[in-house]
Amino acid sequence: MERCPICDGAVVLTREMRDITVGRRTVRVEHEFYRCGGCAEEYLEPEMMDAVLAHAAAAIREEDGTLAPVEIAAIRRDLGYTQAELETILNTGAKTVTRWERGTVSPTGPADTLLRVFGRHPDVAHEIAEAKGLRGSVPVRRHR
C-alpha cells in the first residue's frame, strides 16, 4: 500500500506497542500497520493482523508456559493425526489446531494439558479417536 484510499495521502509503515485483547486476555505487543500522513487513517494488511495475533499468542504463551506451535505440531504428527482429526478428538472448533500450529491462537489451559497427556500417552488419544469413529484402526506407533 502506498496511497491512502480515503485522501490519497502517502502512507507510512508504522510500528507501535499497543494492547490487544484475545479472549479474556489483554497483552501489549508490537503492531505493524500503515498510517496515512494526510488523514491519519490506519490500515492493516491481513498478514499484519496475523502477525499481531501471533505476537499476542506468543506473549500469552510466555506468561502461561503453554505449548509452542512447533511442540503442538510435533505431538500431533507423532500421534499420526491430521489437524482436522485432532480437532475432532479434542472436540474443538474447526481450524482450532490449525491456528495453534500457526501460532495465531494459544491453547487454553485444559487443551494444553490434554495435548501434553496425548504426547505422553498416545493410547488416550487413540481411544477417543476410536470412540468418535475416526479410522477403523489405530495409527502406526512411532518410536521416539
Ligand SMILES: [Zn+2]
Ligand atoms: Zn488519508
